[in-house]
């Protein structure tokens with residue numbers, strides 16, 4: 001094995017120094033390239049997928065069989081729970097939850113990764129969250145809201161037997177909602193970094209109410225709700241090509257102009273998505289100084 005000569009030592013030292021300085025520079029630059037505006041742009045993009053996921057789920061009726069509890073071995077379970085648990089376990093094996101934006105609904109059932117670990121392309125995301133605060137999680141509330149409140153608002157009370165397709169669409173909606181709502185952790189981190197002096201006294205006093213006021217931007221929220229309404233109007237319009245098609249649509253039982261009523265999409269945001277996102281932000285900030 002070649003031994004290192006005295007003359008190469010300064011070069012090695014200089015290279016290591018350069019590497020340390022360069023990698024810290026990249027880290028700081030990438031953290032600072034995440035801004036409140038870039039995060040808001042990402043939330044705006046996610047709206048498209050959420051609206052399309054609702055439209056996809058609306059292709060199937062409510063299909064209550066998928067949600068009725070039954071006994072499996074000695075535990076009470078439902079078709080949808082079983083499907084989500086098993087799918088998450090499989091997706092975990094392929095590294096889905098290596099991405100800090102993704103949180104499972106059944107973390108106790110997720111499996112160790114099977115596929116080789118890979119370098120996360122956007123390497124800065126895993127590092128941006130303050131570890132004790134990253135556990136802010138409202139998955140249970142998202143689950144209950146989706147099945148108890150939202151689903152009955154935009155599905156027909158009927159049963160077509162497509163239970164697998166139904167719960168697969170449910171999972172896509174749930175994952176999209178969870179990703180959007182838990183983005184509140186990243187938003188809170190950036191708000192904190194932008195003006196720690198504003199947040200620190202309320203965090204130290206464990207004052208949730210003041211934190212909620214500090215992180216709220218009413219005009220941004222109003223714009224989000226209006227935009228989501230418009231997106232549901234544009235993306236979900238039933239398209240007719242003239243009088244014959246109107247007749248055809250009537251024969252097929254398509255009564256509404258929209259696949260999902262735009263008011264349902266905007267209600268989803270106004271009543272649940274935005275309040276849950278803000279709850280995640282508060283929960284995150286309360287743990288920001290631990």
Ligand SMILES: C=C(O[C@@H]1C=C(C(=O)O)C=C[C@H]1O)C(=O)O
Pocket residue numbers: 040043184187215216217218220221224273274275277278
């Ligand atoms: C996400 C943010 O925090 C709050 C939540 C918002 C949302 O969920 O859309 C919008 C504005 C804020 O009141 C933000 O400031 O962008």
